[in-house]
Amino acid sequence: MKYIIAIIKPFKLDEVREALSGLGVQGLTVSEVKGFGRQKGQTEIYRGAEYAVSFLPKIKIEIAVSDDLAEKVADAIRMAANTGKIGDGKIFISELAQVVRIRTGEADDAAL
Amino acid sequence: MKYIIAIIKPFKLDEVREALSGLGVQGLTVSEVKGFGRQKGQTEIYRGAEYAVSFLPKIKIEIAVSDDLAEKVADAIRMAANTGKIGDGKIFISELAQVVRIRTGEADDAAL
Amino acid sequence: MKYIIAIIKPFKLDEVREALSGLGVQGLTVSEVKGFGRQKGQTEIYRGAEYAVSFLPKIKIEIAVSDDLAEKVADAIRMAANTGKIGDGKIFISELAQVVRIRTGEADDAAL
Amino acid sequence: MHKMSRKITALASTAAVTATLWCGQALAQTAPAAPAPAPTLDKADTAWMLTSTALVLLMTIPGLALFYAGMVRKKNILATIMQSFGITALVTVLWGIIGYTLAFTDGHGATSPFFGDMSRFFLAGMGKDTLFPGSTIPESVFMMFQMTFAIITPALLVGSLADRVKFSSLMVFTTGWLLLVYVPIAHMVWATNTGLLAKWGVLDFAGGTVVHINAGVAGLVGCLVVGKRKGFGTENFAPANLAYALIGASLLWVGWFGFNAGSALTSDGRAGMAMTVTQLATGAAACTWMAVEWIIRKKPSALGAASGAVAGLVAITPASGFVGPTGGLIIGLVAGVVCFWGATGLKHMLGYDDSLDSFGVHGVGGITGALLTGVFAVKGIGGTSGVLEGNFAQLGIQAEGILVTIVWCAVVSFILFKVIDKTMGLRVTAEQEVEGLDYSLHGEIIHD
Amino acid sequence: MHKMSRKITALASTAAVTATLWCGQALAQTAPAAPAPAPTLDKADTAWMLTSTALVLLMTIPGLALFYAGMVRKKNILATIMQSFGITALVTVLWGIIGYTLAFTDGHGATSPFFGDMSRFFLAGMGKDTLFPGSTIPESVFMMFQMTFAIITPALLVGSLADRVKFSSLMVFTTGWLLLVYVPIAHMVWATNTGLLAKWGVLDFAGGTVVHINAGVAGLVGCLVVGKRKGFGTENFAPANLAYALIGASLLWVGWFGFNAGSALTSDGRAGMAMTVTQLATGAAACTWMAVEWIIRKKPSALGAASGAVAGLVAITPASGFVGPTGGLIIGLVAGVVCFWGATGLKHMLGYDDSLDSFGVHGVGGITGALLTGVFAVKGIGGTSGVLEGNFAQLGIQAEGILVTIVWCAVVSFILFKVIDKTMGLRVTAEQEVEGLDYSLHGEIIHD
Amino acid sequence: MHKMSRKITALASTAAVTATLWCGQALAQTAPAAPAPAPTLDKADTAWMLTSTALVLLMTIPGLALFYAGMVRKKNILATIMQSFGITALVTVLWGIIGYTLAFTDGHGATSPFFGDMSRFFLAGMGKDTLFPGSTIPESVFMMFQMTFAIITPALLVGSLADRVKFSSLMVFTTGWLLLVYVPIAHMVWATNTGLLAKWGVLDFAGGTVVHINAGVAGLVGCLVVGKRKGFGTENFAPANLAYALIGASLLWVGWFGFNAGSALTSDGRAGMAMTVTQLATGAAACTWMAVEWIIRKKPSALGAASGAVAGLVAITPASGFVGPTGGLIIGLVAGVVCFWGATGLKHMLGYDDSLDSFGVHGVGGITGALLTGVFAVKGIGGTSGVLEGNFAQLGIQAEGILVTIVWCAVVSFILFKVIDKTMGLRVTAEQEVEGLDYSLHGEIIHD
Ligand SMILES: Nc1ncnc2c1ncn2[C@@H]1O[C@H](COP(=O)(O)OP(=O)(O)O)[C@@H](O)[C@H]1O
Ligand SMILES: Nc1ncnc2c1ncn2[C@@H]1O[C@H](COP(=O)(O)OP(=O)(O)O)[C@@H](O)[C@H]1O
């Protein structure tokens, strides 16, 4: 199994989720993060001063998938989250040793 | 060493933490996430309209443990977080290559 | 490639980020987490009662790096985040199988 | 009805024409306001009106600002507050310079049923000791009290356009709308000597037509012109922080005592009765909205209770100096149900995106209240009887007032919205809308 | 003391009996309120009372709503606001229909020391120009002013039940409690012609017994009946957002000027003195609470400062029209210390879960204030001397008033809570409590 | 100018000396305040002043508390509110005991231009029916009204020290500053019979010098003594929640009606005119700040609009009872631009860390307003002409008043800050500053 972490732009979340549902992904976990990267930070005005906000709001999606689905999932995310503009984000894929469904105790692929 | 990520229902956090303390787990890291899965989303009322909230509040626990403790930790989480109802969450276990304690520089098992 | 997760004290974030920039790290992702560990929790006063806050605010930094940079990055974080006081945090390093840049589709080291 | 429809048709065309005519005319007219009878200053009345003015300002900032800000998504909270705050600043200046004189002086000739004259341009001639004609309070205090009404009305209508209107365009629109819609309708209803609807005998104690129908209709027109929010019907638009909305509704409720009881312009028993019926209607409407929602949706929502309260406040506004306690209670009961339908059934049925229900609550509630004023008016309280006391004609007169307001407001607002949309653009870009107005328009965000 | 204890015993049994008797009696009674002497309307007094009414409403919404909402966990913020808001709406209607007439008309026969009659049912006979007997203000304004007191009292007591009471049950409880506890105690204390405690000579300028002891005792009874919050003593119940609590406390403070100075029913020197002692006591109590906490807990907490201020406001309430500046200062000093103990030592000692300290602050502070009124009353201010001016008896009279209030309130509240608990259930389910009342009762959550 | 500079030099040295002298003197002096002419109580004036007092208290809590709390980082929100709240409690007690008597009694001999006497120590001799000399309102009400001014002034100056001052030291500083800076300057300006600046003919209707210049200058001195915030210029200090700041600014705006119109001490046409010019100046200043920022920074910020409004309110304060509508508009226009520069250009140019711009807005705005009062004063409104009506001298008199205020305030504030810094320490430790004042000073945090 693979553990996929994707950092995307916040307003792309709904599109990504739909794309993944289309692939049969049954679950995923989302959190709000702040990203630092090539994308130039916004500038906030504060009493006439300007503050560069170096951290940008991003969404982190975590999905555990079976090995054979991993590639498709990564592709789907890339398609759905792409705007072509800097700051679109990254996808990180690593090995996942074991999965357990808390409710039933089912393990690995059956637990996804 | 293993890196264990558990997604659980928020109100189970205290029980899980106690179960883990019982096993001698000395540290863990917790964050608020939103989960999307089989569990049907709640429905919020808004001026007479109903909005299905597809993302549910969940708690993510991350714990680095030595290899021999991994299985016990996973079991303990499963016991403590189980309600038997859909949405109880998942446990994901992966390999951890290296650990460092920032304060002392201790490494790996000594750093846990 | 390696996936580095560091848990640090919140007010060390800026120093850590600068240290990493110095190493040529181009991107990282940050989130607010709560840590449970050896560091004794704060005590809040509430109408004369005292509540021990067992979870402390921490910052989690995630960085994907090429294999050769991993050691340097871990060292840099350890230097920058160290205060010598309990609760300074941990660094976790694991293998990363694959990286994709969403905007361009570039993969692995080129995507970092 | 025939006579009425003729009047209305005439007005529909008159609206746009007159609105463009008055400038020249008014500027040429410098005669003073009609000589008033000579009451003297009453310090007690003045004390109450100073207080009422503060209360009505409190309704807009921070009351309405919070009520609306609590209903939007987090990324638009500051921008929503800024709409109320910016309108407050802008209308203050406009009203002082030209709005007040055009609304509350008598005017001359053919335009006098619709507009005043320029005798109070820059408040000229309003000395420290000048009383407002026919009242016992300084004209400065009357002018200020009315200013707070002129402020809240455009601030209310923005609710329909929430989350997508440009701040710059809103400021321009407000300027035009104040002078071409608010001012003439205020004049028609409240300029006792010359106003068109005042002469017809339309009852509107504290602004059911001038403020609420006016804001509701303009809001409806606006949300039709500007279009739906991006994601309407598919994304979750759940309010970010309803605590703000409930604070806001509470401050609206408290401040409304100034709005309604203050409209007596004196601190006597009529003011007391206006406060009483305001409270009863509001409590009743909050209860009925909660009850209806409890039955239909299984849970009484906090936003529902707040919306019900506002619905009651809106509906009792025109009636407040005219009806008694039982009338007030009934008006509230009705308003809670009707506005619930306005903000839910009607809106969903017709499918427009009246984001924060300016029309659903203020338009629908204002119309309900204006009509019921004609039903429940009690001679012993406000000097005019309603249907229940046998004066059936009053209901027709109220309907005429409502129609004139709707027609004038809809026509001129539509033209204004369209002109702005075609020139500077009414709406932010799609990117700005997604990014949130807080950052894209004002360069600020809420950090926690 | 012997005489007093007999009176009390008699009352304990009378409470429940009378409470069930009055319905039939009162409905049979339709005679008008006693003819008043003939003062005329004073517009200045009316202006101040209109203002005071707005100020006291501000205390409950949004004042108290925020004060309480700021002390609960995030998942219960909206539900906590809704408790104040829902009570405001409900009591408004109840008071207009039947509460006012039963509290403030004279009543007849055996029940007249406890209840009024039905002559103002649906506010019948209260015309625009009717003055409240013996006052210079319209009866409508007096009725409204008193309504705001009737609203805040049940809203205060809910603090003891926070985080676990069903909204529906709370609405039912409020209805019963208003009519069977608040109304008779208000009548006993404030119905000058017939009220039991009024005749005994109990001093309660603005509601130390009627509002605060009453709310505190009912809250205590309620939290004993409903039980502790799930997780009490083991989970961290730290307040989610004390900024709300401090805004709330501030609005309570400001609004309390209407509460206390408004209770003069006139805008004269006594009102001014009431405002003065209110401010001094509040400042002093906030300082002492902070000081005590600073010494004991090493840090002065923001919630402590706010609680101290409220403690001072509570304690000065019965005294406000009777004592002078130094008396006010001392009452505040004492209240800060005593209520700190009430909300910390006492509560932890006895182990009940008075969640937001309705009893610890309002009960304890109200008793303290009511007693000290008997000590510091100054003839030259309120017409009655206290112990310091040699009138030792007044302290006993005050104690009698307190005991009657406690006994009546405790007995009837207990019965009401129990009946509701056995029938519809007082408390949410364990799941709902864990999930949070915002979502489980109202279908809403705070998103940011 | 020569004469003036001599006066100033004399004063600079007098300030410190007198400040230490008065204690002994004042305590020895027990003669009653000068016998007043005998006006009688006016209940209408009293009603308005009771209301105004509530409005001005609302300005500090929760108004200013929120305005400031909204501009700091999340970890300091509660501590910032606590600064306003704690000062409110402390000054209440101090003012009642000794502040009022030293500020508003006539005083004796050499110190009488600077300080009053002890005849109202603990408010002794202030009975229920005592009127404030020369007014138609109870002295208790006047004392309370003035107390709210004494509260807000130190609360304003803390803005300069935000995020780094110790709460304990702030309480000590406030005590000293109230008695050695606020009290003498209030006496100089407002003690009609004996005050130094009052005799010179300085116009300050509602506190341009006493409140705003005073707070601004002390804030500037304070932020120079305490030093910059850790991370100033390198870390992002973006405000955590500007919604709070906008609620705060709104409440300041509304409450300011009490501040300015209340300063008439009567509810007549002058109060109405004061309210009018207050509103016009505020609207105008908010518009110009927005406009300038829009031009320079491309976006009109919400904080900018709020700051502009406050700038207008500050600048019109001294002028409010003296100028007419057009004067008010112009003062607002000027204040918006000048204070924008004060809070941005000037601050960045000189590089001090006036965290929340107490000096940039209140100092600069207060000076601007005090000078322009001398320009736009209209005889027909406040009895004194300004430059535009040919009275050129008034501008010089205003400048003298400003200079005396600045010099006295700067000298004594500097000594106070230094003494406290050397003894108990003015600033929290670096760790506490990083951890946040909420937790480190008060043991509390905002959890959501
Ligand atoms: N090496 C990295 N490790 C972890 N997160 C990264 C890394 N590089 C980028 N990110 C995340 O991806 C986001 C987008 O990266 P950025 O460099 O701005 O643009 P792009 O994705 O177009 O290359 C960043 O905001 C950050 O959250
Ligand atoms: N494949 C997955 N990858 C990551 N997180 C998942 C995945 N599937 C489920 N989750 C997380 O687990 C939570 C519970 O899953 P759900 O399908 O609702 O119920 P159950 O755990 O009972 O099967 C989800 O809300 C989500 O946060």
Ligand SMILES: Nc1ncnc2c1ncn2[C@@H]1O[C@H](COP(=O)(O)OP(=O)(O)O)[C@@H](O)[C@H]1O
């Ligand atoms: N085994 C672990 N797994 C995950 N996170 C941990 C673990 N141990 C510690 N942490 C994180 O590191 C933080 C610091 O750990 P702590 O034991 O308090 O001090 P130190 O880092 O000095 O040993 C904790 O608050 C927690 O967030």
